[in-house]
Structure formats: C-alpha cells, structure tokens
Amino acid sequence: MEPDDPRIRALVTDVAGALRAELAAVAADIERVIVDAMPILEGDDAHALRAGIGDNVDAALHLLVEGSPSTAPTSAIADAQRFAQRGVPVAVLIRAYRVGQARFLDLCIDQLLRQSEGDHAEVQATRAMVAIASEYIDRVVEEVVTAYEESHDDWVRDRSAVLAMRIRAVLRGDAVDVAATERTLGYRFDRDHQALVLWVEDHEADAHVRIRQVVGAVTETLAGDRSALIVPQDESTMWAWLPLASSVTAGGELSVAVKSEPSVVVAAGEPLAGVDGFRRSHRQATSARAVALAAGPERAPITPFADVAAIAMLCADVESARAWVHETLGDLAVDSTRNEGLRETALVFLQTGGSYTATAEQLFLHRNTAQYRVRKAEEARSRPLREGRLDVELALLACRWLKGGVLQPAP
Template sequence: MLLSELFDAPELRLRLLYAAEGVEIRPIGRLITTDLLEPGSYLSGGELVLTGLVWRRSAADSETFVASVAGQGATTIIAGTAQFGAVPDDLLEACRRHQVTLVEVPTEVAFADVTEYVAAAESADTGARLSASLVRQRQLLSAIASGRSLDELAARISADIGHDCRVITSTGRHVVPGPAELDDETLDAVTRRFLTADRTPAVADASGAKYSLFPVGSGLGNRLTAWLLVVDGDHTLWPPDQVEAVHEFCGIAALDRVRRDEGRLALRPLVEDALALVESGGPQAEVATRLRQAGAQLHRPMVVAVAELRDDGAADVAVALFEDVALSVGPAVVAPGQDGLLIGLLPSSPELPDLLRRAFGRLSPGLPRARLAVGVSGETGVDALAGALEEARFAHRVARAGGTPVSVVTSDQVASHVLLLATVPDDVRRTYTHRVLGPVLEHDRRNRSELVATLQEFLACSGSWSRTAEALHLHVNTVRYRIERVEQLTGRDLSQLEDRVDVFLALKSL
C-alpha cells in the first residue's frame, strides 16, 4: 500500500501538510502509535508514526521529536489535532528541516480508524501478493522445465520489475551479465559490500548508482563461494511484490547453480587423475589424453597456477573459489595436488595476471583471518607442464610469505633473494632466522622495544642514519643506539656487506 492511497480514503479526511521528496510512491511500512518525546529506539526505519502530540510542552520539543523519528529512518508523521486544535507550526518547520512527511488527522477521526484502514489494506495486498507469487513460481518452474536459460529468466524478471538483474559471484564473474557486464570499479564496490554487509539483502553504492544485492540460495552460506543477484536500484523503495519476485528468481537461480555444480563434480575425478599424472611425470601422450578428457584445450598456450587458502576447514571453499576464477578466464582444469595444494591449468593471455589479481583480490574483505596465496608459472605447453608446475610452486612460496590477505605472484616476479628463499624449506628458514636474529626478537618481546622495526628501516634506507631517523620520526642518536644494540645482540657488524646480507635474509625469512 502506498501513502498516496491513504489520501484517497474519503472517510479518513487526511490532510497533507508537507511531503518529502518521493514519499507518496513509497510503500507504507509499519504503523506505530506513540506519544513518547523520543521514540527513535522503537523504530527500525520506514515507519509511519501516528501521534496525538501529548509529548509537546514547548516549541523546542517538536525538534526533539522529529529528530528522533528521522534519525531512525521513519518516513512520515501522522499528527492528531485534538491536543491543540491544529498541528503547531513548529512541528511543520521541524519536519521540513528533517525531510519528514507530515500529515494531519482531523479531530473527528479516531486513530483507530486510521490503523484499521491500513491493516485491512495490508491484508488485501498480502493476499494479492501471495496469489501473484504462486503464479510467478509456476511460470518460472515451467520455463526451467521447458529448457529456458537463466539469462532468459533474468531478462523476464527484469522486465516485470523494471530493474536490470545480473547474477555474479564474489570474485566478480558474471554468471548472468544482464544487458551488459558491470565494470571493474562497480564489481569491486558490489562484491566488497556483499562480503562485509551485516545482513542481506544489502544496498551498494557504486559510481553514483545504487545496487540491491540478494544472496542466491540460503543467506546463511559462505559468502565467499556464493552467487549474488545484483539488481539496479534500492530495494527498500520498491513495492513488496517486486521484492518477492526477486526472491523467487533467487530460488530458481539456486536450482540452476546446483545443476552446474553437479556437472563439475562429475568431471572432478578425471581432472584429479590428469593432474596426478602430470605430477608423477607420466608419458606425454597419456597426459595429453587425460587432460583433453578433463576439458582442457591443449591447442592453446597454458599457465600453471598453484593456490592455497590457509584457514581451518577451507578445503572445499578453496576448490570452489579457484574453480570460479578459472571459469572467468576460459576452459580450465582445477584439482588438489598430491601435497594438498590446488593446481590449475589455465588458458594463457597477456591479461591473465591482472585478471587473477583482481578476481582473487575481491575476496580480501571476506578473509579477515584466512590467507590466500597463488603462484603462477610462465606460458607453457603440454610438453613442459612438469617444469611449469615447479615454477608455479616457487611463485606460490613467495606469495605465501607475503603479508597481505590475498597474494598473487607470477614467475616473472620471482628473482634474486626472493627465489632463493622460496626454494628453502620453511623449517630451515625458521632455524636460520632464529640463529641470526633470535636475541633481537627476544629483546623486543621482553622489553617491548623497536629494534627489529628500526633494523628493517635502516636496511631499507641503505644504512643511512639520517633517512632512517626521518622515516621513523626519531632522533639520529636514538637510531645509532638501537643499531649498535642490534650489533651487540647478533655479533654482526652492519657496516660489513657480508653481515648486512646475513641480517637482511634473516629479516626476509621472518
């Protein structure tokens, strides 16, 4: 029911004193009756507040009341005139300041008449919506049974509600692109909002436009692996039947996803067998045959990617995420390797590294404690997959050593000491770090000093006392004292190249 429909009821004789922009076409929310001076704590947004003005003792009270109502998102105040004979001017001015619609109820109309009229209208609307919902559900299911694609159904819903619909994943892959794919900046904003929203559906602001975000399937699932329906506009301003139509389409899209996932699950054993043959160094002809059976396109150059999601119970999530990103770059095969890391063979392209960084990077807001590390080899063919796999493993070790939630490292980034450290086993690097910097780390732990941080900045500044002091906002003498203390604890002379290299590598191994 719309607010404008209330004015069409002759028996209520409501009088509109002030209308905020667009309020008459908004659906009516809950009707709340109150005479509290500050009722905001009892409101959640979108309500019509019915009041007899008993709370008003002075003109200043009108500002307090309206500010409390507007602060919680209520849209309209319906005021009775029995208390003062007319609505006070100070209440009207406060409503104008806060953009809250103000409606007057004449003395001879009881509040009960207003609430009963709204309740009856809402009951009739609910019955009509339920009937329309059943019809839509039957039509959607019939369309699925007759072979209609999800894209066609999305186009039908878009036309019905007047808002463009798209289905995407949390990495930004378009399952249903709608009239056109969203640009990267919009995808970044939409996925960030979806992954961080306290509850769904949510509304995202991107490039000056609003998008409503609905989870496809259960909203209680892992959002990292979820599909989401992105609809142009703010759903909080839509009539209930449009919102219900969107939810119904989400249910149909969830069924479509199950069908697609089952197809990939059926292929997964073939993919695992093919990648196991690559890791074991099997005959090239047999490797090629298995990969073709798994869906790889061997006539195109490939890269090997190795990925790891470091989080308890994340194995299934990691596979789903890697498969999703792989689907966005073309035909690919993904499966766990013998060491538990995920291995993927992806079609090569000049844009691939940036695409992987952007797609995996969109997951960062949803990884508050987990770490995702991805290593990517250079371009290769089926005859050199084993070497490319080792190259990707090296790059993965470098990515794993990074300090960001998501790190994607390509083989051309791995050079000098980075490559050296990536090839050294973790336990060896830990032992080396402890032997070189153990006393310094212990000193910092016991005294809450900043020796390690000062040492890192000192080496980054090529041993310059003044630049280090400036970067850390310290006096030069303080920097000298700390570096001398490091030299005492480590037994190293940082003016000597050999000792400086030892300490540098120990820092990089932390």
C-alpha cells in the first residue's frame, strides 16, 4: 500500500491523535530516555531541553496528520543557540535528536499495535529494523561529527592565525600585497573604514556573540551587503572595521545598537579612506579605548575619538593628568554632583565663546541660572574661567570623559 492510501492515512492520523492527546506525557517520556542515554545532559542542560522536546513532538505529530512540512520550533532554535554558547559540542545536540527520534518512533509503533489486529509480525519487524538502523546511525553520526568538529576547529584556528597575521602586518605599515591581503581577509581597502574596539567586562561565554550582534546591526544599516571585518583579540574583546560610504559616520546607528546590547562597550575611530585610513582609524579607536578604560565604571557606553582626541594624550600618564587637572581647576575638580553640573556649564560656556545666552540655550537653562553657575564655577576654581582658557577647557573635557580617573575625591 502507498503512503497516501486512505487506510494508511487513517492509521497514521489515529496514532498521531492518540499521542497528541497525551502530549505532555509523551514529551516527558522522550526527555527521560534522552537524559538516561546521555549523562552529559544534566541539570540546566536537561531542563533547557524540555520546551524544545515538547514543541518538536507537537510539530512531528502535526506533520503526521497534515503531511505538510514544518520549520524548526522557536524553542528548538533557542536550545541550539544556548548549547552553542555553553560550549556543548554539536555532536551532543545531534545525538539527542537521534535518541529522541528513535523513542518517538517506538511510541508510534506501540500505539499502532494497540489500534490494529493480527500477529503484527510486519510491524514488529519494522520496529526491529528501525531500532537497528537508529543504533547504527547514532553511533556513526557521533564518530563522523566528532571527526568533522576536530578538523573544523583546526581549520578555524589556522585561518584565525592567518587573518590576525595579515591584519597586524597592515597595522604595522609593512609592505603588503594589497590584493592578496584583500582576498585573504574578504575585505576591500579602497573605501572609507571606521575602526571600532568593542569589549565586555563580564567575560561570559557569549561575549563574542553579543559583540558581533552590535557590529552586525550597524553594518546592516550602513553597509548593506558589504561585510564588516571582525577580529577577536581575547575572550571578551574584538576589533572591527566598518566599510562605509564616503562621508558616512556610524554614530547614531552605533548608539542604537549599543542600547540594544548595553553590556558591550565601544571605542570608535573616525571614518578614513584606504589602507592608511584603515590603520589610522584603528589607532584612533585604541586611543579612545584608553580614555574609556581610564574613566572606569562611570565611562560612556561609546567613546568616539573625535570627542576625546586631546584627552587621549593625557591617558599616557593618568596620575600626572589628575594632578594637572587639580592645579588647573582647583576645587572645581572635586568629585561631587554639584561640581559635575558646574563643570558642564563651564565647559559649554567656554565652547560657546563665553556667551551666557548660548550656554543657557544649549543646556536648557534660564540665562540667569547659567550666569549663576559660571560664577560658582569660578569661585570653586578661585580664578576666572577665561584665565588659561585652553587649559581650562581641556581639563574640563578630561573631567567629562575620564571622570573618577582625574577627579579629586570629595572630602
């Protein structure tokens, strides 16, 4: 009889209907068999499988009844992603599916036997063949996948080493074959590049995943089908270069991406063209990162080099910078909420050419309030803000970006 024979369809539908009526029990049975067969899956890993197993069983039973193909359930995809982030080998995931499939078929055959008459010789023979084939495939797939993973890991390590070597040669300014390097990296130099240094501080296993999500979100918006170049540096830090159209900066898009993944901290260079721009933008990004690290936990989520270029030079000697800031600003450099507001007003006042009106407009203050704050800032400094104006502005910028790195503790 063919699979579309009405009698076969009726039997299959009846079996699926009976199992669906006991879906929770069926899923629990399959989960137990999987965990018993695979001691490596215990605790959180076993618990994480539960939703995926139930949804997979439901999808399979629906397929038996409707006959229409189905996509993987969302929970099953989430399980796979979670296992990958926890470092569970893919062979374990595949074997879990093989064991689950064998148990599912066994339960289907049990139900079929309950609903049909006769000695069931054909059905029992089918059960035996399914069991033997499943055991064989289970064993062979595990060996084959393990061999694949070992070979793939070796290849990835070798390729990562080659990529890192080529990139460092470019960054050092070595004479390189540009065309050959582009082919190796899969990235072209004849465009504008904005370099990023991205990192997280929690050192969780999925750090690189979160960083790639941020880079991917920005690249998708700005670069279309052009891929960013991403290079891991350690378990929690990555370098990236965004391929940009001329005169485009990834400022707003980067802010949106980081807000969606707030654990990722970013230092950004300026968009610059060609091989030299590739190098210079990266140097800028690493300088901006030095500012972010010097700022400590209070740093901004994104540190653009354009905003901290002068401050970056101070990071070479933060202790000396702290002393200089104190000498320049006096008590205005003391770390307090009140002083923070005074410093911000003073900085805007200097940046707007000493205009109280422009300062008030930019900070959304009344003009008299802006004038009052400037006077209080000068009292804290014990000198007019315009005295040594360039030094004062640089010191105020250092306070804004380096925060506790250069501020004096409150008494």
